[in-house]
Every structure is written in structure tokens, then in C-alpha cells.
Amino acid sequence: MGNVPRVPISIEPPADAEAPQRHPKAPAPGEPTAAHYEGCRGCGDVPGSLRIRSWVGDDGVSVHSRFDVLAEHQGAPGLLHGGMLMTAFDDALGTAYTQIARSAVTARLETDFRRPVPVGTTLWLRSRVDAIVDRKIFTSGVAFLGELDGEVAGTARALFLKVGVEHFLRHGRPEDLEALGASREVIEAARAAR
Numbered sequence: 357m358g359n360v361p362r363v364p365i366s367i368e369p370p371a372d373a374e375a376p377q378r379h380p381k382a383p384a385p386g387e388p389t390a391a392h393y394e395g396c397r398g399c400g401d402v403p404g405s406l407r408i409r410s411w412v413g414d415d416g417v418s419v420h421s422r423f424d425v426l427a428e429h430q431g432a433p434g435l436l437h438g439g440m441l442m443t444a445f446d447d448a449l450g451t452a453y454t455q456i457a458r459s460a461v462t463a464r465l466e467t468d469f470r471r472p473v474p475v476g477t478t479l480w481l482r483s484r485v486d487a488i489v490d491r492k493i494f495t496s497g498v499a500f501l502g503e504l505d506g507e508v509a510g511t512a513r514a515l516f517l518k519v520g521v522e523h524f525l526r527h528g529r530p531e532d533l534e535a536l537g538a539s540r541e542v543i544e545a546a547r548a549a550r
């Protein structure tokens with residue numbers, strides 16, 4: 357266990373951090389959010405995706421997301437798998453930050469599971485960015501059963517860290533960058549960096 361790093365535990369935003377404003381080019385309240393990546397397991401149209409759909413909330417900053425829980429999402433008999441709820445939160449909280457900042461990756465995601473979620477339920481998630489401090493984006497969200505502001509099924513907080521395109525060039529597969537329409541130069545740079 358000698359090389360295992362100590363787990364950083366604080367994802368509490370500083371007490372004096374201010375909630376960020378909506379980006380002027382972000383979609384207006386009520387409009388659907390743009391998909392961040394077609395191949396995404398949370399919101400892309402790919403096999404196994406949770407097919408989460410999101411809209412900007414009335415305040416222009418929060419995001420509302422819909423997740424229809426199907427039999428393929430079960431963990432225990434008839435009930436949603438906990439990891440699927442975490443995936444939904446990861447996607448919804450990530451969609452909230454994309455209304456304000458550019459690319460970032462999840463560094464830490466904490467979820468509290470408060471009620472079982474039966475197959476056949478529509479889960480509604482309300483997510484927001486609480487603060488941005490340098491590279492750190494602090495987010496939080498709530499998942500409701502059946503309707504926004506229905507019974508609370510779970511709550512989550514996540515810390516996203518801003519990264520540059522080199523993160524994906526260095527760690528991702530060049531062929532996926534190609535699918536995103538990256539130029540030959542970018543793909544060659546990705547190959548060279550690996």
C-alpha cells in the first residue's frame with residue numbers, strides 16, 4: 357500500500373466564495389443544454405447510455421436533468437443501481453459547470469442515497485455550481501422521485517478540476533479525437549504525447 361496516495365477529503369467551497377454568474381453565451385432559462393460529447397455514457401445516444409436530458413433552470417444557472425430509470429439500470433431486484441445514480445449525478449453536475457466554465461474533469465464525487473429508486477421511476481435532478489476558485493469547480497445537486505421537488509432520492513457534491521485540451525490529447529485515444537473532428541495536427545500531437 358506504500359504508493360497509494362492519501363485521499364484528499366475536502367470539497368467544501370471556501371466560506372467567502374461567491375456563486376458564479378451565468379456565462380453570457382449559455383442557453384437561456386428553459387432551453388436544453390448542449391450535449392458535451394456524443395459518446396458520453398450519461399447523456400450521449402450510445403448503447404448503455406443513461407440518456408439523460410438536461411435544461412437550464414429558471415434562474416439561468418442551475419440545471420434540471422431527467423433520467424428515466426429502466427430495468428437495465430437495476431442493482432438490487434427492481435431498484436436502481438447506486439453507481440447509476442452516481443453516473444447521473446456526475447453527468448448532471450458536469451452539465452451544470454458547462455454553463456459557466458469550459459472543460460473540467462471530476463476529481464471527487466460524493467453521493468448520499470436517501471430513498472430506493474424503483475425501476476419505472478423518472479428521476480429529476482437539480483444541479484448547480486456553488487463556487488469556482490481557480491481551477492476548482494464546486495458543485496452540488498439533488499435527485500427527486502417523479503418530479504422536481506418531489507421526494508428526495510439522493511444528494512451529491514462534486515469537485516471538478518479545470519483541465520486543458522492536453523488532458524484529452526495525453527490520456528484519450530487519438531481515434532476518438534478524430535471522431536470529434538480534430539485536425540490531423542491535433543491527432544498527431546496526441547499520438548506523440550502518448
Ligand SMILES: CCCCCCCC(=O)SCCNC(=O)CCNC(=O)[C@H](O)C(C)(C)COP(=O)(O)OP(=O)(O)OC[C@H]1O[C@@H](n2cnc3c(N)ncnc32)[C@H](O)[C@@H]1OP(=O)(O)O
Binds near residue numbers: 364392461462492515
Ligand atoms: C457535461 C460534462 C459532463 C462531464 C461528466 C463526466 C465527467 C467525467 O466523468 S471526467 C472522468 C473522470 N475523472 C477523471 O478521469 C479524472 C482523473 N483524475 C485526473 O486526471 C487528475 O487527478 C486531476 C486532473 C483531477 C487532478 O490532477 P492535477 O491537475 O494534477 O491536480 P492536483 O495538482 O493533483 O490537484 C489540484 C488541487 O485539487 C485538489 N484535488 C485534486 N483531486 C482532489 C480530490 N479527489 N478531492 C479533493 N481535492 C482534490 C488538490 O488537493 C489540489 O488542491 P490545492 O491546489 O488546494 O493544493
